[in-house]
Amino acid sequence: MKALNISCKKAAEYMCKKEEGSLGFWQNFQLSYHLLVCGLCRIFKQQDQWLKDNICKVDEHCKGCLSEEDKKAILEKLR
Numbered sequence: 001m002k003a004l005n006i007s008c009k010k011a012a013e014y015m016c017k018k019e020e021g022s023l024g025f026w027q028n029f030q031l032s033y034h035l036l037v038c039g040l041c042r043i044f045k046q047q048d049q050w051l052k053d054n055i056c057k058v059d060e061h062c063k064g065c066l067s068e069e070d071k072k073a074i075l076e077k078l079r
Ligand SMILES: [Zn+2]
Pocket: 007, 008, 011, 034, 038, 039, 040, 041
């Protein structure tokens, strides 16, 4: 059985894929589940424009790695 839990890194990657319309059924399911359990990624998802501008670009540069610092920076912005 495939793991239902995915990392935030993976979730960001899937959100990008979803934007491109290339997310598979199971991946979509994993992403939905991750968004249920991970408040931080829910915030990312609400920041649609930010997501398009940043995560997808980050993905190009370092294969979807979103550092803890990046996350903190976003949370700071939202405060
Ligand atoms: Zn997450």
